[in-house]
Amino acid sequence: MTGTPSPAPLESASKERLRLWLRLLKASRAIETKLRENxxxxxxxxxxxxxxxxALSRYEEGLKMSQxxxxxxxxxxxxxxIVDRLADxxxxxxxxVPGDRRASLVRLTQRGKEEFACQAEAHEGWxxxxxxxxxxxTARDFADDLQSLERSFSKAEEGEADV
Amino acid sequence: MTGTPSPAPLESASKERLRLWLRLLKASRAIETKLRENxxxxxxxxxxxxxxxxALSRYEEGLKMSQxxxxxxxxxxxxxxIVDRLADxxxxxxxxVPGDRRASLVRLTQRGKEEFACQAEAHEGWxxxxxxxxxxxTARDFADDLQSLERSFSKAEEGEADV
DNA sequence: CTTAAATACTTCAAGCATAAAATATTTGTG
DNA sequence: CACAAATATTTTATGCTTGAAGTATTTAAG
Numbered sequence: 435m436t437g438t439p440s441p442a443p444l445e446s447a448s449k450e451r452l453r454l455w456l457r458l459l460k461a462s463r464a465i466e467t468k469l470r471e472n473x474x475x476x477x478x479x480x481x482x483x484x485x486x487x488x489a490l491s492r493y494e495e496g497l498k499m500s501q502x503x504x505x506x507x508x509x510x511x512x513x514x515x516i517v518d519r520l521a522d523x524x525x526x527x528x529x530x531v532p533g534d535r536r537a538s539l540v541r542l543t544q545r546g547k548e549e550f551a552c553q554a555e556a557h558e559g560w561x562x563x564x565x566x567x568x569x570x571x572t573a574r575d576f577a578d579d580l581q582s583l584e585r586s587f588s589k590a591e592e593g594e595a596d597v
Numbered sequence: 598m599t600g601t602p603s604p605a606p607l608e609s610a611s612k613e614r615l616r617l618w619l620r621l622l623k624a625s626r627a628i629e630t631k632l633r634e635n636x637x638x639x640x641x642x643x644x645x646x647x648x649x650x651x652a653l654s655r656y657e658e659g660l661k662m663s664q665x666x667x668x669x670x671x672x673x674x675x676x677x678x679i680v681d682r683l684a685d686x687x688x689x690x691x692x693x694v695p696g697d698r699r700a701s702l703v704r705l706t707q708r709g710k711e712e713f714a715c716q717a718e719a720h721e722g723w724x725x726x727x728x729x730x731x732x733x734x735t736a737r738d739f740a741d742d743l744q745s746l747e748r749s750f751s752k753a754e755e756g757e758a759d760v
Numbered sequence: 761c762t763t764a765a766a767t768a769c770t771t772c773a774a775g776c777a778t779a780a781a782a783t784a785t786t787t788g789t790g
Numbered sequence: 791c792a793c794a795a796a797t798a799t800t801t802t803a804t805g806c807t808t809g810a811a812g813t814a815t816t817t818a819a820g
Contacts, residue, residue, distance in 0.1 A: 448725040450736035455628060455724045457743040462625040463670070464750055465618060470778085482806060499769060507626070509808050514770055516806080536768040536815045561618045562611040567749025573613035576742060580620040583739070586730025587627055633808085645776060662799060672778050677800055679776080699785045699798040 465564055472560050477553055482508075484557065486516050487542065487550040490526060496541035498531070525549055628727055635723050640716055645671075647720065649679050650705065650713040653689060659704035661694070688712055 444450060466481065473479050489505045490497060497505070503513045517540055520526050525546035528538040542550065565573065607613060629644065636642050652668045653660060660668070666676045680703055683689050688709035691701040705713065728736065 444733045444737055447731075447733040447736065448721055450733040450740070451725050451728040451731055452721050454728065454731065454736040454740040454743070457740045457747070458621070458625050459629070461743050461747045461750070462621050464747060466622070467670075468750075474778095480805075500767085507630075508806090510768085511770070511772085511809080512807055519805090534768080534816075538769085558611055558615050562614050564750045565614040565617065565746065567745065568610075568614055568617065570607045570610040570613040573610065573617040574607055576746070577613070577617040577620045579739060579742070580617070580624050582730065583728065584620070584624045584627060587624070587631075587727045637808095643775075663797085671776090673798085674779080674800070674802085675777055682775085697786070697798080699783095701799085 465561075468564060469557070469560060472556070473553070476556060477549075479553070482516055483520060484550075484553055486513070486520060487525065487546060488554065490540060490542045491547065491550050491554075496529060496539035498537050498539055500537075502540060520546070628724075631727060632720070632723060635719070636716070639719060640712075642716070645679055646683060647713075647716055649676070649683060650688065650709060651717065653703060653705045654710065654713050654717075659692060659702035661700050661702055663700075665703060683709070 445453075470481055473481060473484060485506050486502060489502055499513055499517065500510060502517070503510045506513070517526065517528070521528060524543055526540055526542050528540055531537045531539055568576065608616075633644055636644060636647060648669050649665060652665055662676055662680065663673060665680070666673045669676070680689065680691070684691060687706055689703055689705050691703055694700045694702055731739065
C-alpha cells in the first residue's frame with residue numbers, strides 16, 4: 435500500500451487522524467450496507483444473525499449465552515433475541531448445562547451448520563468481489579496495518595484505565 | 598505503512614480479502630463503541646445525532662430532510678426521528694420552504710451551532726487520542742489506502758449495475 | 761444451614777436502522 | 791383545468807443495540 439503521497443499539504447496530526455477515521459468509517463459502512471442487502475436478498479437473514487452462527491460454528495460443543503456476547507463483543511441482552519429467533523427457525527438449540535440451571539449451551543443444529551456453510555461461502559465471495567482491487571499480498575499488508583491501528587487504539591484505552 | 602510482512606504464508610486472495618474485511622470491521626467497531634460511550638458520558642448524545650449536526654454545520658442555509666439522508670447515506674425515515682428530537686431540544690429548526698409546502702429546510706439554531714462546536718472539538722480530540730500511534734504522514738497514507746479500497750468497492754458495485 | 765454476594769440470563773425502555781406504505785404537495789400532459 | 795406521475799416527507803413494522811433493572815440459581819461466609 436501507501437501508494438503515491440497525496441499532493442495536498444499535511445495538516446495537523448489531529449486533523450489527519452480525524453480524516454483517517456472518517457475514511458475508515460465510510461469504507462466499512464459501505465461494505466456493511468452492501469453485505470446487509472446481500473444477506474437479506476439471498477438468505478432472508480441479517481449480519482448479526484450470521485455473526486452468531488459464525489461464532490457457534492467455531493465451537494462444536496456450543497457456547498453459553500455470555501460467551502456468545504463475549505466473542506461478538508455485543509451486550510448480553512442483545513444476544514437473547516437473536517438466539518430466540520434462530521432457535522425458532524431450528525438453526526440452533528439451547529441445551530441445558532448439567533449442574534447449572536442458570537446457564538444453557540447454544541449449539542448449531544445440523545440444519546444450522548448446513549445453512550451457515552452456504553452463507554459463509556456466499557459471504558466470502560461477496561467480500562472478494564467488493565475488494566477485487568486488492569491482491570492477496572496487498573490485502574494482507576493492509577490487514578496488518580489495520581491491526582497496528584487497533585493496537586494503537588488498545589494502548590490508548592489502557593492508558594486511561596487508571597483514572 | 599505496510600510495516601514488516603507477516604511471517605504467515607499468504608492464503609488465497611479471497612481469504613486474505615476476508616481477513617482484511619474482518620480487521621476493518623473490528624477496528625471501526627472498536628472506535629465507534631468508544632466514541633458512543635464518550636458522546637453519551639460527556640454530552641448525553643449519540644453518534645447519529647452528532648452526524649446530523651455535523652452535516653447541518655456545513656450548510657449555513659440549511660438542508661432539506663432528503664438532503665440530510667443523502668449526505669449521511671441513511672434512509673429517509675430514519676432522519677425524521679432524529680431531527681424531531683434535536684428540534685425538541687432546540688438545537689435545530691424546521692423552516693418552511695417558500696413555494697414548496699411538502700419540504701422544509703432544517704437549520705441549526707445558535708444553540709445548535711454552539712453545542713456542535715463543543716462536540717466537534719471533543720470528537721477530534723478523542724479520535725486523536727485513540728490513534729495516537731499514527732503521525733500525520735502515516736495517517737494520511739493510510740487514509741489514502743482506504744480511499745483506494747473504497748474505489749475498488751465502488752467499481753465492483755458498478756460492475757453489477759447492468760445485470 | 762442460612763443468607764449475602766456473585767453469576768447467568770431475560771426483560772424493558774429508548775433510540776437507531778431499514779424498507780415499505782401512506783400522506784401531502786407539486787409538476788407535467790392532454 | 792383535470793389528473794396521473796413524480797417528489798418530499800412521515801408513519802409503520804420489524805429487528806438490532808445498549809444499559810439498567812429484574813429473576814433465578816449458585817457460591818461463599820459465617
